[in-house]
Structure formats: C-alpha cells, structure tokens
Amino acid sequence: MGVVKSLNPKGPAIEIDHGDIEGLMPAMQMEFPVTDANLLNGIAVNDRIDFTIENGTEMKVTAIKKKE
Numbered sequence: 204m205g206v207v208k209s210l211n212p213k214g215p216a217i218e219i220d221h222g223d224i225e226g227l228m229p230a231m232q233m234e235f236p237v238t239d240a241n242l243l244n245g246i247a248v249n250d251r252i253d254f255t256i257e258n259g260t261e262m263k264v265t266a267i268k269k270k271e
C-alpha cells in the first residue's frame with residue numbers, strides 16, 4: 204500500500220510513499236519503473252493505491268489498483 208507522489212508517463216515511472224514491503228524493503232518514498240504506461244491511467248498524485256512489484260533484475264510495478 205502507498206500514496207502516489209508523482210507520475211512520469213514517459214518513464215514510465217511512479218513515485219510512491221510506500222509502507223513496509225515484507226522481505227523486500229522498509230517503508231520509504233521512492234520511484235519505481237512501471238511495465239506499461241497504461242497502468243498510470245486514472246491514477247493521480249495523492250491517490251492511495253495497492254500495487255504489485257515484479258522483483259527481477261530491476262524492480263518494476265506490474266499492477267496498480269486505486270483504493271476507494
């Protein structure tokens with residue numbers, strides 16, 4: 204879970220202030236590359252989101268779901 208801090212459709216990338224991600228990293232604010240710019244559609248700064256990370260050679264966000 205996290206809060207969107209900035210969007211970069213040209214990266215494409217998203218900056219997220221995220222909570223603790225078990226086994227991966229503590230809570231922090233950081234930018235993640237995203238696999239497809241379309242994932243950013245309908246997402247705005249300050250939205251609360253759930254997101255999925257693919258942890259390969261590079262960590263990438265593969266899914267984003269806006270929380271109500």
Ligand SMILES: [Cu+2]
Nearest residue numbers: 221228231233
């Ligand atoms: Cu992080």
